[in-house]
Amino acid sequence: MLNNGFVATASPETLRKTTLGEDSISAQHVNLETSLRVGSKIGGHFVMGHVDGIGHLVAAEQTATSWEMTFSAPSYVAQYIVPKGSIAINGISLTVAEYNPEAMQFQVAVIPLTYAETNLSQLQPGSSVNLEGDILGKYVEKFLTSGNKHQNKDGGSFITPNFLAENGYL
Numbered sequence: 001m002l003n004n005g006f007v008a009t010a011s012p013e014t015l016r017k018t019t020l021g022e023d024s025i026s027a028q029h030v031n032l033e034t035s036l037r038v039g040s041k042i043g044g045h046f047v048m049g050h051v052d053g054i055g056h057l058v059a060a061e062q063t064a065t066s067w068e069m070t071f072s073a074p075s076y077v078a079q080y081i082v083p084k085g086s087i088a089i090n091g092i093s094l095t096v097a098e099y100n101p102e103a104m105q106f107q108v109a110v111i112p113l114t115y116a117e118t119n120l121s122q123l124q125p126g127s128s129v130n131l132e133g134d135i136l137g138k139y140v141e142k143f144l145t146s147g148n149k150h151q152n153k154d155g156g157s158f159i160t161p162n163f164l165a166e167n168g169y170l
């Protein structure tokens with residue numbers, strides 16, 4: 001800890017996967033958030049801080065009530081994006097307004113509070129951002145692709161597409 005801040009160590013994995021590894025990172029503003037307390041209200045979705053990959057701002061358009069920002073995402077992040085689902089951009093919990101799977105681009109509507117409090121306001125077309133897909137999608141993917149490894153006491157798999165659909169995951 002310093003008097004006016006703190007120092008963090010970035011591992012090689014972090015430098016590989018996030019914008020912290022880019023040459024242009026120095027002197028940039030960062031978004032800070034204290035950890036969620038167990039039992040407190042959740043204002044967005046579960047942001048783990050585990051960045052999956054880097055995306056880019058494609059375009060930003062100011063409307064009467066928000067900034068509509070379009071981002072591109074690499075395929076390994078795009079696979080977790082669903083319309084009206086959640087995504088973390090630079091650690092900010094945001095709702096996906098629209099998703100274009102062919103272009104691997106998605107849009108978010110940034111409200112004035114978020115625009116004022118985060119570094120989204122400093123992005124220019126082409127700026128890189130850290131993307132984190134919703135962890136719920138990662139668990140669903142794991143269960144659906146892990147075959148019969150997850151068995152109930154009778155040897156059958158209890159996680160089936162029907163089970164997930166009935167419980168609101170699909």
Ligand SMILES: Cc1nc2c(=O)[nH]c(=O)nc-2n(C[C@H](O)[C@H](O)[C@H](O)CO)c1C
Pocket residue numbers: 043044045092093094095096108109110111112113114115117118
């Ligand atoms: C789920 C969610 N979605 C949006 C959104 O679609 N657009 C937006 O501008 N803000 C959203 N927020 C709130 C932001 O996460 C919050 O304002 C910032 O993290 C600053 O605290 C949240 C929590």
